[in-house]
Amino acid sequence: MRMSSGLLPRCCRYVASAVLLAVAAVVFSASAGCAAQNQRTVLRVIPYPDIPGDFDTMLAIVETGFEAQHPDIDLVLVRADVSDVYDLGYLAKVLTADTGRDGVHIVESDTIMMGDLALAGILRPQTFSMTDWHPLIVQATTVNGVRYGVPHWLCGNFLITRDAQLAGSQGVEDMYRRIREIKPQGPWLAGNYAGNSYLVLYYTQAWGENRPGTDDLQPAITGAIDSGAVGTLSVATALCDENGANPCVDGTYYNDFSPIFERTVRGEYAALQGFSESMWYMAQYGAISKEWYVSPLPVGRVNRNVLLGDAYIARKDMDTATAAAAEKFYAFMMQDATYRDIIFSGGSRGGVPVPRYLAPARLGIFDLPELQADIYYRRILAAMTSPGGTNYPNLYVPENRDRIYEQVMPYLNGTMPVLPRRGIMQHEGVRRQISQ
Structure with missing residues (x-):
């Protein structure tokens, strides 16, 4: 028999009232939750x-x-x-x-x-x-x-090599001599100088390594091109000459570093110039990090850690x-x-996790047991805290990149690469190729 709510027994009316109050409370709570969500x-x-x-x-x-x-x-x-x-x-x-x-x-x-x-x-x-x-x-x-x-x-720009003696090079002339003793036939040193963002870094580092007593590298960016910096940088870039060409400056490796990593691991190059995280990419081709040394890249008269x-x-x-x-x-x-x-979520090779080999800005992170257990990470820290270091300028770089590129590149290559001047600063072009 159907009854109207007004004819319910008293106990049922109490129950119904309680149910209505409970429903109202739930609705209010949900509304408050939505409001709180909206207030995030x-x-x-x-x-x-x-x-x-x-x-x-x-x-x-x-x-x-x-x-x-x-x-x-x-x-x-x-x-x-x-x-x-x-x-x-x-x-x-x-x-x-x-x-x-x-x-x-x-x-x-x-x-x-x-x-x-x-x-x-x-x-x-x-x-x-x-x-x-x-x-x-x-x-x-x-x-x-x-x-x-x-x-x-x-x-930072680093010299990455299996050879401890080469890692100990003191300046570009010393590196040039040592690397040719280690590997009599070229090519010797792999890298990429083709993009304007890259070239401004190497030129500025050469400028600073030729002036080890100067911490302010801003004049390298805003001043006239310095022939001494171009000269010592060209000594380093010449170590990539191969069969009358130079793939490090003619654009061959522009935006795709995978041949650099693969060929260096295979021993076709004695060393590469790269960032600390280059080891993650090298590991995809079989490099074992503890076998590799890392030190500031010599492109001037002395070695100098120049950080950004x-x-x-x-x-x-x-x-x-x-x-x-x-x-x-x-x-x-x-x-x-x-x-x-x-750091430890970058993937693996052959089922073995490979650290991303990024260098933390907090030096205390290098003290974590996982990083302490990795010899290559300890070598990164030593390179980045070596005496005499300084930092790259953070002013007027964007407006001077093209100028530096256009004035320095012909001395390294002889001709201007037929490529866009804009260059990236990392290895994004190869991530999707080898990170599976």
Whole structure:
């Protein structure tokens, strides 16, 4: 028999009332949850778009790990091309555009791109700090006494070889002599000088290695081309000559370093010039990291560690909540566990995990047992903390890259490569080929 609610017995009316109250509570709770969800602070970040190994795994580690610690923050990781983060116009656009559309709050950028943005008044000065950052990367993120970057990774041009005596070369002339004794027939030293972003680094390093008492390398960027730096750099590039050609400067290896890694591991080159993470790519071709030495690349009269790196830069116009979220993001990325998870999540070869061989900006990370157990990582640390080091300039690099490229390249190659001048700074062109 169907009854209206007004005819229910009293006990049933109590039960019905309780049910209605419970339903109302659930609805209220759900509404409050939705409201709380909608109130999450959104933080949009562009990670540096090219690291060795599986990129998606790194993104998942960062997003999942951060939001587990900070559920009140919605971390949105925005992808960019490698060429984008070396384009000053692109960086200025994303750091000023509406964050509800194309804009972002933070970009992980190469330090050589940072200073011009700071002078343009786009960047937020940074207060987040760590006591164990490499002092040279702190200098590289500072403009006119103000720090605008939160250092994340270190980078430098290194000589990577199986031969301990070659790794001990003192200056480019000494390297030239030793490498030809080790391997009488060329080619000897592999590398890539073809892109303007690459060439400006090697030229600046040569300029600084010819002036070991000078820490300020800015004149290498803004001054007239120095014949001494071009001369010593050309000694290094000549070691790639092969059958009357030079694939290191004629564009053969432009944006595709895989032949460099493969041929060096096979012994066709005695050494390569590369970044610390080159070992991840070499391992894909069978290199055993403990067999390899790493030292500052001699392209001048002395060996000199000249560092740059990747750092987080932030837009100036953050509100209070977003600025607080950014501080939490920096703290998460600086944690020992975050560094460890990123470094050891790059994939494997033959079922054996291969570290990404990225160099942390925090020197304390090198003390972790996993890095201490890796001889190659200990050698990276020694190379990056060797005496007499300095940092690459972080001002006026973008506007001078083409000029330096056009004036230096003919002395290295004889003719200008028929290629776009813009060059990437990492090995993105080969990641998809060999990271499976």
